[in-house]
Amino acid sequence: MEFMRVTQSMLTANTLHYSQASYQRLSTLQEQMSTQKKISRFSQDPVIAGKSMQYRESIGQLNQYQRNLSEAHNRLDQSDASLRETSQIITRIRELAVKASTDTFGADERKSIAQEVEQLTNHLVTIANTNTAGKYIFNGELSNVPPIKTLNPAQVTEQDFNEHTVLFYNGETYSYEGNGLFENENGQQVTFNDGQLFAGDEVIQPEDVRMMNNQFATSAYELELQQGIHITVGADAHRLFTTDFFSDLFEFQKALLDPNITAEDLDTFVGKADNHLRVTADVNGQLGARMNRVDLIEDRLNTQQFLLEKIKSENEDVDFEETVMKLLVAETIHSAALAASARVLQPSLLDFLR
Numbered sequence: 001m002e003f004m005r006v007t008q009s010m011l012t013a014n015t016l017h018y019s020q021a022s023y024q025r026l027s028t029l030q031e032q033m034s035t036q037k038k039i040s041r042f043s044q045d046p047v048i049a050g051k052s053m054q055y056r057e058s059i060g061q062l063n064q065y066q067r068n069l070s071e072a073h074n075r076l077d078q079s080d081a082s083l084r085e086t087s088q089i090i091t092r093i094r095e096l097a098v099k100a101s102t103d104t105f106g107a108d109e110r111k112s113i114a115q116e117v118e119q120l121t122n123h124l125v126t127i128a129n130t131n132t133a134g135k136y137i138f139n140g141e142l143s144n145v146p147p148i149k150t151l152n153p154a155q156v157t158e159q160d161f162n163e164h165t166v167l168f169y170n171g172e173t174y175s176y177e178g179n180g181l182f183e184n185e186n187g188q189q190v191t192f193n194d195g196q197l198f199a200g201d202e203v204i205q206p207e208d209v210r211m212m213n214n215q216f217a218t219s220a221y222e223l224e225l226q227q228g229i230h231i232t233v234g235a236d237a238h239r240l241f242t243t244d245f246f247s248d249l250f251e252f253q254k255a256l257l258d259p260n261i262t263a264e265d266l267d268t269f270v271g272k273a274d275n276h277l278r279v280t281a282d283v284n285g286q287l288g289a290r291m292n293r294v295d296l297i298e299d300r301l302n303t304q305q306f307l308l309e310k311i312k313s314e315n316e317d318v319d320f321e322e323t324v325m326k327l328l329v330a331e332t333i334h335s336a337a338l339a340a341s342a343r344v345l346q347p348s349l350l351d352f353l354r
Helices: 008-035 046-100 107-128 243-257 263-316 320-344 349-353
Strands: 148-151 165-169 172-178 181-183 189-193 196-199 202-204 209-214 222-226 229-232
Touching (some): 008 320, 046 107, 046 222, 046 243, 165 243, 172 243, 209 243, 222 263, 229 263, 243 263
Antiparallel strands (some): 165 209, 181 189, 189 196, 222 229
């Protein structure tokens, strides 16, 4: 039977090697306890590191969608509140039309109603121009431009006109054609010259006309709330705040001040108010459907984020109790190994000289 000769230097080398390995295990476990992570460097476990990067990238995308959701809720809630306020104002205008269409109302009462209608109309313009965080929520992709800008006929200049300028006069709506010329769908024209409006040779008084720039965007404002899913976050206000809408309001106001207009004539504005209320309800209903869709997407994103966070934690986070046990076992083994090594190693001459 042959035996391999084991020298003192071999014992010392092996003891140092295994002691170093034991220290490395202790260092790794202590690092895991401190960081609560399985690895702190890519080289420690490329598989765990690679999966962790994928999970973090996915969570980063979800966080961006959550930020988009916050903006979506803000715009939708503002739109909903504005449409409800619009509905209340149109309902009030309808009530005024019902009151005015009775023979018991005289000129003074009609004048008071006309003044209230004027103020309500101005407030509707304010609602149409609702601005949140520097963006006009009803103007789609043109959110940096107010959809409606009223013009004062007594102070307007030709530089204020553009392709979106409309003029309301004598129950008709005129569109700007350029070079100071306005024309309606029947070919009738109104001209602007030297700061004055003319219908043919007749001068139009500023109080008999209303002008505005109606610049509603044709494209909706969308946000990506999930990968590849873009949702319109706003109401189709261009269907409500039309030129016909403001034309009806202006004509109602003018009719109230005209003594030749009968109660029966004013009753026609009740039907017009009903039509605008139906449009408002339709736009609001469509907005409600979009709000429900956004809520469903939010629930789905929350579920996805919870599951991703759970998987990421299982991939890279340590089990605290298990790591504590491993550390205690490693410390015990390390102490025992050091004690055994101290007995095995041969004492040196210096030990006898002490």
